[in-house]
């Protein structure tokens with residue numbers, strides 16, 4: 001669901017009418033628990049190519065300026081794109097545009113507060129995300145260390161693509177050091193680590209190489225933790241924020257996730273993904289903005305929280321001039337699904353400061369004025 005997963009209402013209706021019901025199904029061999037868990041993992045790993053495809057589409061249609069998106073799209077992704085009809089392709093692209101714009105704004109506000117002081121970002125399930133390269137190219141003087149974590153199969157294909165890309169290699173501050181198995185990459189400021197995040201939920205979590213435990217750190221989960229059981233997702237956050245980082249280090253979590261699973265659109269979204277063996281484990285526990293805010297507080301991000309759906313990001317965070325530019329790209333007003341889609345994804349953020357004798361209010365300073373639907377300084381209630 002890397003890309004906003006748009007329920008295809010027409011095909012769902014066809015299925016309900018029996019058109020696809022039982023197609024090709026004979027008696028089934030029993031599936032072992034292990035195999036079915038492995039198959040689910042494969043499906044989750046594959047969501048990254050959906051994200052890559054949507055990014056390429058978004059760039060091709062002119063929504064986003066991202067010269068690095070195509071570096072990571074496989075031939076398979078590119079071939080799949082024309083199969084989407086215009087409406088779905090445009091909705092997906094606008095969804096990707098809004099989500100990227102919303103997350104970029106929060107991240108930039110953090111990175112540009114207290115300029116000159118070091119900052120760290122840990123991107124959970126980063127996949128083929130290009131944000132680091134976009135940041136590096138637009139703000140080369142940032143004192144930023146960027147960590148990306150994903151399964152080895154995804155990190156190795158990303159690293160191979162980086163090695164083939166002169167544009168990215170020339171952007172990196174140093175020639176990267178790559179592990180002998182090709183799954184991890186390191187420069188002084190950019191690290192790709194191959195890791196199953198679930199191992200961070202164990203009582204003896206593996207270390208995260210090259211992490212500075214006292215640098216203010218933003219944890220980013222752009223459609224990643226949602227695939228994990230809620231207790232595992234919480235344990236991962238606890239490990240990162242209190243074990244790998246010193247518990248007094250300023251730390252924030254920014255989430256992009258689906259919400260509102262209980263209405264018709266939400267139910268269809270969940271069932272479409274389930275039919276691809278993709279399960280949104282945390283969604284039942286955090287179905288709306290209010291529960292996401294409670295989640296952030298409980299996870300220790302207690303200095304402040306905010307939440308918006310992506311419809312709010314479009315209406316309130318995107319400037320009028322930018323709306324006009326994007327609106328001129330396609331006849332988006334035609335698309336009924338668009339409003340529904342944007343209302344079913346959220347961006348939520350929460351943070352802790354360092355108090356005491358040496359206070360560090362970097363996140364409070366960065367996000368004090370951010371307009372929120374729930375929480376934040378201008379929250380309107382759930």
Ligand SMILES: C[S@@+](CC[C@H](N)C(=O)[O-])C[C@H]1O[C@@H](n2cnc3c(N)ncnc32)[C@H](O)[C@@H]1O
Nearest residue numbers: 002045047048051125126127150151196197222
């Ligand atoms: C929907 S994609 C999002 C990719 C990227 N964050 C983006 O928005 O473009 C979800 C990513 O999370 C990764 N992921 C999910 N569960 C993970 C786990 N247990 N360990 C490591 N990565 C995981 C997947 O492999 C995939 O790359």
